[in-house]
Amino acid sequence: MCKKVKPIAILLVGMVLIAAGLQCSSNQKGKIQVTTTSQKALTDFLNGRDLMERLHFQEAYSHFLKAAREDTSFALAYVYASITAPNTSILLNNLNRAVKLSEQVSEGERLLILGVEAGITGAMAKQQEYFQQLVNLYPGDERSHDFLGTNYFSQQDYNLAIGEYRRATEINPDYSPPYNQLGYSHKYLKNYNEAEEAFRQYIKLIPEDPNPYDSYAELLMKMGKFQASIESYRKALKVDPTFINSYIGIATNLNFLQKHEEARSELIGAMEKTSTEEQKRALLFAEAVSYQDEGKYEAALEVLDKSYRITASINDTLHMADILNAMGRIYLQAGKTDEAFSKYTQSIELIKPAALPPEIIKLHKRFYLLILAHIDLAESKIREAQQKADLLNDSTVLAENRFQSWNYHQLLGSIALHEKNYDKAIGEYQRSNLQNPYNLYRIAIAYLAKKDMGKAREFAEKAAYDNTFNSMEYAFIRKKASDLYEKFKNRQ
Secondary structure (H helix, E strand, O other): OOHHHOOOHHHOOOOOOOEOOOOOOOOOOOOOOEOOOOHHHHHHHHHHHHHHHOOOHHHHHHHHHHHHHHOOOOHHHHHHHHHOOOOHHHHHHHHHHHHHHHHHOOHHHHHHHHHHHHHHOOOHHHHHHHHHHHHHHOOOOHHHHHHHHHHHHHOOOHHHHHHHHHHHHHHOOOOOHHHHHHHHHHHHOOOHHHHHHHHHHHHHHOOOOOHHHHHHHHHHHHOOOHHHHHHHHHHHHHHOOOOHHHHHHHHHHHHHOOOHHHHHHHHHHHHHHOOOHHHHHHHHHHHHHHHHHOOOHHHHHHHHHHHHHHHHHOOOHHHHHHHHHHHHHHHHHOOOHHHHHHHHHHHHHHHOOOOOOHHHHHHHHHHHHHHHHHHHHHOOOHHHHHHHHHHHOOHHHHHHOHHHHHHHHHHHHHHHHHOOOHHHHHHHHHOOOOOOHHHHHHHHHHHHHOOOHHHHHHHHHHHHOOOOOOOHHHHHHHHHHHHHHHHHHHHO
């Protein structure tokens, strides 16, 4: 499992600690400091850090919570509790405490806290600045490089990420997290030999943990080795039968093998292993993806409705909004624009009164405007879609948040495609998120429209065999892209 799977897990990195306050830990020159007044709090923090670095979020959170209760001024305990929090409300409460305490701690801790806050509010360029300053202050701390590398990774600057991860492993060859992210970085660059080498080293360092086998399984999936991938996921589950991500990985492979009922059976069986609402939600989303991949969108909607009711029972507003957005996306793909509009509107109405940072609310409002533009295009209202695109053209936001920039250029590409300006459409799509296989399919369609069959075939193949882990976007187009590619093959 990649760090970014969890909503804020792009921030999942630990630190070597120097205790200030009562000096309850030995100093380590050149490493990021920690400020606490309690030896017990420090011990809980260290235990939580170790668990978090191995992606045991639930157990890690309990340790960070204990540390914060032991020392209510322990800023890093709060920020790490926010990273591993089980829901949005708890995340924000802990983050706010950490930010308020950030002026009372060392400069390294302050930069770390502000970097986490920037990431959660979508200010990825600002987060990069904070983490670069952290590396400048602590060039000999493997974890500072891991933080910066993960920021690059989240923005798909994989070569820059690789440089930071390699530096982290040079400083401490026994520090395991960078090997995981090195594997994923090389995977996305299609450097499969290097990715395999990194994952094998990851397995070697922590063979009693499930995640190394899980991550290697995802590489095998990407390479189209579905049975071997399933076997590696089974190894992860042999280590830890409650490692939910591996059940989802097995189901994804089974979808690709056209064994959709078997995939959903795997997910339903895994539900007995869950201990949190978040895990249940993840399994239900995977079940919805399986139905959509099979072309059964109504069944997918029923599963998401069940997930929504579970999430509403704990009043997790942000995730409720996310589920409604997913339902709206399915309706939009099915050509049911009125139903799509209804779900997206319900989503944004949930966000308005919620106790969320204004930056997050602003991002959701921009997303709503983006979706309304896509609904306009589905109804052939090109002028209205362009008007909304003009409103989204905020240079400051697009520079600060690469995800917003990708979405904006994807919209411009779709507008150009509807206007039959195929060269412009291709250019705009090339500036969107190319790790999204749907955009690869959009490029294939644009090339097909301009009768460039060679390029259309190339991108249809890329989209069809992207083998993306548990992706609704991929489920929307996998069969379409495969059918298109097969038509090209049959013409040869």
